[in-house]
Amino acid sequence: MKYAHIVGWGSYRPDKILTNSDLARMVDTSDEWIFTRTGIRERRIASERETTATLAFEAAARALVVADIHPSQVDLIIVATSTPEYIFPSTACLVQDYLGATRAGAFDLSAACSGFVYGLSLAAQSIQSGAVHNAVVIGAETMSRVLDWEDRGTCILFGDGAGAVVLKGSSVPGGVMASTLRSDGSGGDMLSLPAVYHNPMPMLGPEYLHNGHKKNTVEMNGRQVFRFATQVVADSVEETVLKAGLTMDDVALIVPHQANVRIIETAAKRLRVPVERFYMNVDSMGNTSAASIPIALCDAVGDGRLRPDDNVVFVGFGGGLTWAASVVKWDVTPPQVSFIDHEWKRVRYVMARGRSRLRRLSRRVEAAVARSSNGHEGDDE
Secondary structure (H helix, E strand, O other): OOEEEEEEEEEEOOOEEEEHHHHHOOOOOOHHHHHHHHOOOEEEEOOOOOOHHHHHHHHHHHHHHHHOOOHHHOOEEEEEOOOOOOOOOOHHHHHHHHHOOOOOEEEEEOOHHHHHHHHHHHHHHHHHOOOOOEEEEEEEEEHHHHOOOOOHHHHOOEOEEEEEEEEEEEOOOOEEEEEEEEEOHHHHHHEEOOOOOOOOOHHHOOHHHHOOOOOOOOEEOHHHHHHHHHHHHHHHHHHHHHHOOOOHHHEEEEEEOOOOHHHHHHHHHHHOOOHHHEOOOHHHHOEOHHHHHHHHHHHHHHOOOOOOOEEEEEEEEEOOOEEEEEEEEEOOOOOOOOHHHHHHHHHHHHHHHHHHHHHHHHHHHHHHHHHHHHHHHHHHO
16 A cells, blocks of 8 residues: 655745735724734735746745655646636646646646645545655645735735645555545635636526625635634544544644634634644734645744654635545655755756747747648648
8 A cells, every 4th residue: 555645845925024014004904903813913915926826836846855856756736726827727737837747747626725635635545546656735825816905804814825745655654644525515605706707607697796796806704704614623633533543642733724813722622632732823924725734834844843753634624615634644854955956956947947938939830830831732722
């Protein structure tokens, strides 16, 4: 049997910081009001030149450096996101091109803030079945571009960023040991992001607009989402830990979706574990949706919160409604990467971009030659 181990991790956060004080100049709020209700002090905002795909690429490139795996060895790329630039091509395909991962299949996964855990479970199952050997799972979001900046109930919560992990097949027991994926579409109206179509489907009917879906921004019923989240976090953690054959005493760290400190504190009480066992960086990142768990994981590693053979739980919840949890045995020590080796890996991605441009140019030349040939054939007639 193959086991799917996390052997690489990386995150990327935009440079621009938007503080609560900055928001207080935009909407009727204050630093104290936001912090006491959410635990958030600041969040990151993508620049005009940054996209969900570029954030995802940066995180994936860092994770591959830690894993010491060349992009040509990657078999599968999954990007969990609610903010792609395109319906198609997928963000994952753009990342595949940026990386130069020429052998990888790639697709996007839409499960809102639970998306990273969903992707982790699917990639682990693919490895365990023998279908793939190496996979990259990414959570990436530019939530700032789908917010109503006049709605203080949502614009104070979200930020931008990306996190990624590399999974590798191994005969050594450990890695992703158990997962639980759940959904409840009847609660979809509690947290949603309407799609924008150039030609709206007639089947949607007038009630579509009457329900408030007039623009492509996040809509949320905060109280209902809070009640939902506090229940499913505890339940899914307990269920998944039991599936893995463990008890809560065996869990060294829980990395939850970074939505709200009060949700995490309530979940800790339900689980009867110290809140210190939950890793939180929501104060500096806000809610980055599908990116929040992998970014928090990277920060936890950097803070020395994980040791070999530790059992760590990832748990997410969000729109759909969806929720998910995974138990992972952490037993990897990151290799030391020299400056020269790190920079050489960066050069590989520049070369991959160049090869991609050459392939596009080649297609255009072939199309031009074909048009020219067709035109000459008409002249001969």
